[in-house]
Amino acid sequence: MYIPPHFAETRPEELHRIIRAHPLGMLVTRDEAGLDANHIPFEFDPAQGTHGLLTAHVARANDIWQRCPTGTPVMVIFRGAEGYISPNWYPSKHETHRQVPTWNYEVVHAHGVLTIRDDEPFVRGLVARLTRRHEASEPKPWKMGDSAPDFIDGMLRNIVGIEIAVTSLVGKSKLSQNKETRDRLGAADTLDARGNQELAQAMSRAGS
Known part of the structure; x- marks a missing residue:
């Protein structure tokens, strides 16, 4: 990934955020068949290992867990806030007419080593944790106990767990840091007014 110095994101807390x-990461792998990408929701524990541990599961019918055995180097891409930026949103454009369109975004590349976890206790615990996290905002959160045990057991048999010991995190936050403060904040204000609060807030924070 091309990263100009002013767009480099190295703060662990921002990468983790x-x-x-x-959490929907793009798992990029390479084997004899070539490059492949799978889109998978991950759980991340920054306290495990040198740079953290990613855990997830794939369908048993997805042969990635057979094509890419334990020990395979992989990369997971996490895309954060993103959006188009019009030159019209920069106050300086109307004075000098020396701005062009661009696209702002946040992204993290997690490099690591894959471990296949084809065991029921692992996938049961993983699914329980993912469910608790993503159901937490529901008025009545769904839990595995809401379904018949034999149904859940059958569903768990149809998935395989994976772990990725992260060896490095490479981040890029392209948030108009190379622009004048008034231009960066002007674009952020327009994004906020148009409903892209996440990118607007990221751009506003970029100067702090």
């Missing part, structure tokens, strides 16, 4: 706020 992006992963947690956007």
Whole structure:
């Protein structure tokens, strides 16, 4: 990934925030058949290992867990806030007419080593944790105990767990840091007014 110095994101807390706020990662693998990408919701524990541990599950019918055995190097891409930026949103454009369109975004590349976890206790615990997290905002959160045990047991048999020991996190936050403060904040204000509060807030924070 090309990262100009002013867009480099190296703060662990920001890298972790992006992963947690956007847990649907793109798992990129390479084997004899070539490159492949699978889109999977991940759980992230930054306290495990040097740079954290990613856990997830795939369908047993997805042969990635057979094509990419334990020990395979992989990369997971997490995309954060993003959006189009019009030059019209920069106050300086109307004075100098020296601005062009761009796209702002946050992204984290997690590099690591894959471990296949084809065991029922692991996938049961993982699914329970993912469910608790993503159901937490529901008025009456769903839990596995709401379904018949034999149904849940059958569903768990149809998935395989994976772990990724993260060896490095590479981040990029392209948030108009290379623009004048008034231009960056002007674009952020327009994004906020148009409903993209997440990117607007990220751009506003970029100057702090």
